[in-house]
Structures are given as C-alpha cells and as structure tokens.
Amino acid sequence: MRERLLSLLLRTKRPPLAAGVVCGALCIAAEALLSLFLERVTSGDFLGGIYLLGVLLVSVVWGLGLGLATLAGSAVAFTYFNLPPAWSLSSETHWLWTPLPIFLLVGLVISSIAALARSLNIQADDRRREADLAAQLAHILLRTKDLEAALPPASRLLSRTLGAPDLELRLEEIPEEEDGEALPLTENGARVGTLVLPAGVPEPVRRRLRERMAPSLEALLRAARDREKTEVVLASSRDEIRRIAREQAALRRVATLVARGISSAELFNAVAFEMGSLMEADHVAISRYDPGHVTVLGSWSWRDAGTEKVLPLGSQWPLNEVSVSSAVLETGRPMRRVDYAQSVGKIATWAKKMGVTSAVGSPVVVDGCLWGVMIIFSSTREPRFEGGEERMMDFTELVATAISNAQARAELAASRARVVAAADETRRRIERDLHDGAQQRLVSLGLELRAVEAGVPPPMTELRGRLSHAVQGLTGVVDDLRELSRGIHPAILSKGGLVPALKALARRSALPVELELASVPRLPERVEVAVYYTAAEALTNVVKHANASVVHVTLGMAGAALRLSIRDDGDGGADYGKGSGLIGLRDRVETLGGRLRIMSSVGAGTSLSVTIPIVMTPIVMVPTRDDADRDAAGP
Missing domain, CATH: 3.30.565.10 (Histidine kinase-like ATPase, C-terminal domain)
Structure with a gap:
C-alpha cells in the first residue's frame, strides 16, 4: 500500500496547475486550523512543522515552483496565526530573530528534496520505460527471420511509446529529409540502419532518441543482422546436412545392392533412380561405350510409364554428334552442356522433344579404362545441378565397382566351368581309352587263350587247366576294368x-x-x-x-x-x-x-x-x- 501511494504521488505526469493551487490553499487552511487547535492544548514550539506537510505534498506532486509558492503562503499563515502577537503580521521583535527564517529554510530544503525525488522518479520511470521498450524491440527484432519485415512493427512500437508519430526504422542509408531528420545508427563505425525523425518531434524526444535510445537501437539492429546472417548460415548448413544425409542413404542402398550382386540391369536402374531423386533431375541414363555409339543399360525418368522408358534400355545413340557422352569420351572428365537449341542429330532431336535444356555427364571408369558414362538431364531454364559433377562421382565409382565385380564373377564362373568341363572331358576320354584300348585288347587276348585252350590235346590236362585258370583271371581283370570305367562315367x-x-x-x-x-x-x-x-x-x-x-x-x-x-x-x-x-x-x-x-x-x-x-x-x-x-x- 505504501509503495502504491508513493508511486501515485511521484508519478511522472503532473496534475493540472489549478488543482495544485487549490490543493496548496486547502493545505494551508487545514494546517492553520490544526495549528490553532493544537496551540490551545500544547506549546507552540513545533507548530511550524505542521505547515511543512502541505509544502512537501505540493512539491512532490507539482514540483518545486508551486512548492515554493505554497511555502510562502504557509509562512504568511504561520506568522499570522502562530507568532506573537497573534492575528497580526507584525512582531514585537525584529522578524529575523523569530522562528520564521528557520521555517523558511527548512521548507526550502524539504521542497528541494521533494522536487529532486520527483525528478529522480521521472528519470527512473523513463529508464524503465526505455528498458521495456528495448525488451519489446528485442523481442520483435531478434525473433524474426526477416529483419526487413520486422522493422514496421518495431517502428510503430517506438512511435507509440515515445509519443512521436511516424518514427521509422530503416536498414538502408537515406538522404536527409527536408521536414525531418535522418539519424544514422552505427556500430563500430559501420552503419547498421537509419532512424527517420519526422518534422514536429519535440526537441526533448529528439535529444532522448539521440542520447539514450540510439545506442540501444544500434546494438539491437546489429544483433538482429548478425542473427539473420547466422540463421542463413544455419539454414544452409541444415540443408547441406540433409543433402549429405540423403546422399549417404542413397549410397548405402546402392552399395547394398552391389554387395548383393544383383543383375546389372537392376543395379543400373536403381542407381539411375537414386541419382535422379537426389539431383531432382528429369531423366537419368547410364550408358556403355561401344564402337561408334553408346548403349543405354540403365535409365530413369519421371515420365516413365510402367515398363516403357523415355530412354529405352538397349537403345543406341551415336557418338559422332555434339553431346555430353561424346565430350566425356573425348576428355575422360565430367562435362556439362546447357544448349541444345542449335544442335542437330538424333540426340538433339530427342532433347528438344523432351524439353531438355541442360545435361551433366560423369565418366564410369572400370579398372582404369573408360567403360561408360552416367548423364542427368534437366528440363528447366534455371541453372541446375550445382556441384553435380562431384556428387555424381560417388555413384559412378559404385557403378564401376559393380561392373568390375560382375566381370570378376563372370570370369570366375567361366574359369570354374572350364575346369569342370575339362575334368569331365578327361574322365570321358580315359573311359573311352580304357574301353577302346585296354579293355578290347584284354577281350581279344581272352579269346585267343580260349582258342589255345580248345586246341590243347586231351592228354595234356595240366596245360589245359593252367590255360583255363589264366582265362578266368583275365576275365576277372576285364570285369574289374569294366567296373572301373563305369565309375569314371x-x-x-x-x-x-x-x-x-x-x-x-x-x-x-x-x-x-x-x-x-x-x-x-x-x-x-x-x-x-x-x-x-x-x-x-x-x-x-x-x-x-x-x-x-x-x-x-x-x-x-x-x-x-x-x-x-x-x-x-x-x-x-x-x-x-x-x-x-x-x-x-x-x-x-x-x-x-x-x-x-x-x-x-x-x-x-x-x-x-x-x-x-x-x-x-x-x-x-x-x-x-x-x-x-x-x-x-x-x-
């Protein structure tokens, strides 16, 4: 309650002067009546202090001028009612030796202190208002991503708070206006903005803006500009991080396909899709260099419908025309082309039909040799594929790895097939040689022994038995050899x-x-x-x-x-x-x-x-x- 009362008494805006005069007169009258009443019941040594209450009130609320006037009126009332002889303005002794000088001196001190308190309160209130204004301006300027868009509401807030309409904050430097003033706002010697003061702004407000508000505005604008630049850098960094993350995810997917050893057609189409999605291209083609032309082995296009492709798989495109593929073949480096309007030929006709305005190609190098090219096409007139050459290199390296792996697997499979085929052929040849060679000779030898056995005279039973045993042994050898040959094949x-x-x-x-x-x-x-x-x-x-x-x-x-x-x-x-x-x-x-x-x-x-x-x-x-x-x- 006491703080509220003090705030009410020390408020910045003064009440009307007439109200102050009336208040001073009423205070003097009330003090005179109170002093007459107290004079009857007690001694009058302290009665002069009663008149100082009104002086204090008027000085606090209306300032030093009206406070001094109230002090003069209080001195007259004090002399008239309380100093002997009473009810008279004269005194038996000289007035300098009466309590009146002391009363005036004390009243002057009280009035000065009250006026100083009011002045300090006004200054404190101004500082508080300026701090609140700076906080609100900081809230507006430092929380926006577009500083230009935040300046109009900041200007309106500044005008409303300072009571000076049409104040305007600008970032650019403007010439001095005829009916106003352009106050430059600088930070460390660099201009950060301009405060435009229209004509008619009171000089105290101008001085307040120049001396106290300008440094805060300069610091706020500088911080807002730095924040705006930081936001731009952060947004760019976030975009770059998202782009890198997308590229890494796409590369992981492609690398997984390469590790799985899927077919070349599936891999090339997958790489074309990933590349087109990342680069926001209209068409992508992965082609192999053949004598006199390139052959499309993988493609993607946002216009593809089902199995029908804008760049058909297996289609061939000549190398004797001016094109990205021929330029890559000639230089062995990534190449770019941005104009098809003046070109002629099969490739130029297709590009004009599809509305292609630019293309970027990156070589596919397998085992140190130029194998093919990957090309991305765009149909927009704006510049596209910034840094596309470098971004395509990672994908072309994966394609080259897949091709190298496929070739190695094919060569390994062919080698293993040749080894197995040679082993089978050797087995068949051994089996055939055994059948046609040793087996037939043993069969013939057995027949001859049978003939010899049949021609042995009957008395020679011992010889006949030996020949029969030999024939039986030879028959066993033939059976073993036949079983062996059957095991071979x-x-x-x-x-x-x-x-x-x-x-x-x-x-x-x-x-x-x-x-x-x-x-x-x-x-x-x-x-x-x-x-x-x-x-x-x-x-x-x-x-x-x-x-x-x-x-x-x-x-x-x-x-x-x-x-x-x-x-x-x-x-x-x-x-x-x-x-x-x-x-x-x-x-x-x-x-x-x-x-x-x-x-x-x-x-x-x-x-x-x-x-x-x-x-x-x-x-x-x-x-x-x-x-x-x-x-x-x-x-």
Whole structure:
C-alpha cells in the first residue's frame, strides 16, 4: 500500500496547475486550523512543522515552483496565526530573530528534496520505460527471420511509446529529409540502419532518441543482422546436412545392392533412380561405350510409364554428334552442356522433344579404362545441378565397382566351368581309352587263350587247366576294368538318366540307402553329371566317415530347379575345410548356377542339399554306338 501511494504521488505526469493551487490553499487552511487547535492544548514550539506537510505534498506532486509558492503562503499563515502577537503580521521583535527564517529554510530544503525525488522518479520511470521498450524491440527484432519485415512493427512500437508519430526504422542509408531528420545508427563505425525523425518531434524526444535510445537501437539492429546472417548460415548448413544425409542413404542402398550382386540391369536402374531423386533431375541414363555409339543399360525418368522408358534400355545413340557422352569420351572428365537449341542429330532431336535444356555427364571408369558414362538431364531454364559433377562421382565409382565385380564373377564362373568341363572331358576320354584300348585288347587276348585252350590235346590236362585258370583271371581283370570305367562315367547315366543311375549307386552302396526319386525328365548332360557325382561323393563320404546306419536320398523338381537331398544319421561334423571333397562338389554345383548347402551338427548326422536351376530345355539322350559296344563287350 505504501509503495502504491508513493508511486501515485511521484508519478511522472503532473496534475493540472489549478488543482495544485487549490490543493496548496486547502493545505494551508487545514494546517492553520490544526495549528490553532493544537496551540490551545500544547506549546507552540513545533507548530511550524505542521505547515511543512502541505509544502512537501505540493512539491512532490507539482514540483518545486508551486512548492515554493505554497511555502510562502504557509509562512504568511504561520506568522499570522502562530507568532506573537497573534492575528497580526507584525512582531514585537525584529522578524529575523523569530522562528520564521528557520521555517523558511527548512521548507526550502524539504521542497528541494521533494522536487529532486520527483525528478529522480521521472528519470527512473523513463529508464524503465526505455528498458521495456528495448525488451519489446528485442523481442520483435531478434525473433524474426526477416529483419526487413520486422522493422514496421518495431517502428510503430517506438512511435507509440515515445509519443512521436511516424518514427521509422530503416536498414538502408537515406538522404536527409527536408521536414525531418535522418539519424544514422552505427556500430563500430559501420552503419547498421537509419532512424527517420519526422518534422514536429519535440526537441526533448529528439535529444532522448539521440542520447539514450540510439545506442540501444544500434546494438539491437546489429544483433538482429548478425542473427539473420547466422540463421542463413544455419539454414544452409541444415540443408547441406540433409543433402549429405540423403546422399549417404542413397549410397548405402546402392552399395547394398552391389554387395548383393544383383543383375546389372537392376543395379543400373536403381542407381539411375537414386541419382535422379537426389539431383531432382528429369531423366537419368547410364550408358556403355561401344564402337561408334553408346548403349543405354540403365535409365530413369519421371515420365516413365510402367515398363516403357523415355530412354529405352538397349537403345543406341551415336557418338559422332555434339553431346555430353561424346565430350566425356573425348576428355575422360565430367562435362556439362546447357544448349541444345542449335544442335542437330538424333540426340538433339530427342532433347528438344523432351524439353531438355541442360545435361551433366560423369565418366564410369572400370579398372582404369573408360567403360561408360552416367548423364542427368534437366528440363528447366534455371541453372541446375550445382556441384553435380562431384556428387555424381560417388555413384559412378559404385557403378564401376559393380561392373568390375560382375566381370570378376563372370570370369570366375567361366574359369570354374572350364575346369569342370575339362575334368569331365578327361574322365570321358580315359573311359573311352580304357574301353577302346585296354579293355578290347584284354577281350581279344581272352579269346585267343580260349582258342589255345580248345586246341590243347586231351592228354595234356595240366596245360589245359593252367590255360583255363589264366582265362578266368583275365576275365576277372576285364570285369574289374569294366567296373572301373563305369565309375569314371557310368553308361547307365548316359542311357537312362539320373533316376536309374542313382538306383545303381544305391545298389552298390555298402550302407542301406532309402530312395525317394520323383520322375525327372532328361536334363542337360552337365547337370546330370554334376548331380550324379555329388550323390556318389556324398555316399562315399557317409560310408567312410559318418558311422551311419542308413542314408536317405531324395530327388525331384521344384519349379524350374532340380533338388537333391542326402541325409544320414551318422556322427555329423562335416566341414568344407577338412579335405572331404565337398569343396569340389560345391564348385561343380555353383558352376551351374546352383547352390550346395550342408547342415552337419556333431552327433546329429549330416544333411546335404543341392539346388540347380534348369534354364535349358530338357534334352533326350539317345544311346550311341559306343554305348552299345561298351555294354556288349565281354571276354
């Protein structure tokens, strides 16, 4: 309550002067009555102090001038009513020696103190208002992203608070106005803005703006400009971080596809899509350099509809025209083109049809040689693809890695296929040489011995017995040789296919073999040979190492793939690295594009499964003359 009363008394705006005169007169009258009343009940030594209350009130509320006037009136009333002789302005002694000088001196001091308190209160209130104004201006100027847009509301707030209409804050330097004043706002010698003061602004307001408000405005504008620049830098940094994050995510996706070893067409289309999305391009093409032209192997366009592409896969584009692909081929570096209007030819015709205005190409280098080019196209007239050459390099390197990996895989597969084919051919040649060479000679030798045995005279029974024993031994050698040749390349596989061949393997196995063989058509010879030798090797391993009691063999078709499964109930623990021949089987199966899997936990037996895709039309094997001779051959 006391603080509220003080605030009311010391308020900045003074009440009307007439109200002050009336208040002073009323105070003097009330003080005179109070002093007359108190004079009757007590001594009058302190009665002069009563008149000082009105002086204090008027000085605080209306200032020093009216306070001094009230002091003069109070002195007259004090002299008239309270100094002897009473009710008179004269005194028995000289007035200088009366209490009146003391009263005047004390009243003057009180009036001065009250006026000073009022002045200080006004200054404090001005400072508070200026601080509030600076805080509000800071709220407006420092929380905006566009400083130009924040200046009008800041100008209106400044005008309303200072009571000076049409004040205006500007950033640019403006010439001195005829009816006003342009107050420059500088910070460390650099102009940060201008405060335009229109004509008619009171001089105290002008002085207040120049002396006290200008430094705050300068600091605020400088901070606002710095914040605006910081916001721009941060926004640019955020955009750059988002762009880098998008690029890294796209690169990770492409790298994952490369690691998975997907087909080249799928990879190229995926890279084209990622590149087009990142660069906001209209069309993207990945092409391979061929003699005289480039061939499109992957493409993407926002105009693509279903399987129809704006840049068809396999389409060829000439290199003897002015184009990005020919420029990249000539220089081996990224190239850019921004004008197709004056060009002629197949590429220029396509570009004009699609509305292409600019293109950027980056070379694809595989193993140090220029393999192809990736090109992004834009149909807008504005400059596009800033830094596109550098951003494309990461993707072209991944494409080059994928191409190099694909070539390495193709060369490895071809090498493995050649090794397997050479081994099969060697096996067939050995089997043929045994059949046509040693086996036929032994058969002939056996016939000759039979003839000699038949010509021995009856009395020579001992010689006849020896010849008969030799013929029997020779017959055993022929049987062993025939069995050996059948193991090298069984005739039953060539004549009957996989099912009869697997049945023969099961009959010859030292362990019981349970067969579950579906009807399988005749397949390419290399597939049948691979499956046969995989089963033969697996059965041999079971007999030698597994300590099993039974083997289960399953064969059948699953869609477009042939599946073979061999399971046993042995010790398990089979491993590629133990020299069990499994590596050779895996190489043979993978040469055909198949997959061989082994599950062999210790104590839980071994399960071997083979899946081979059948991509060729099944063939019908007709027994050859050599096969018939081989089956008819005998001692």
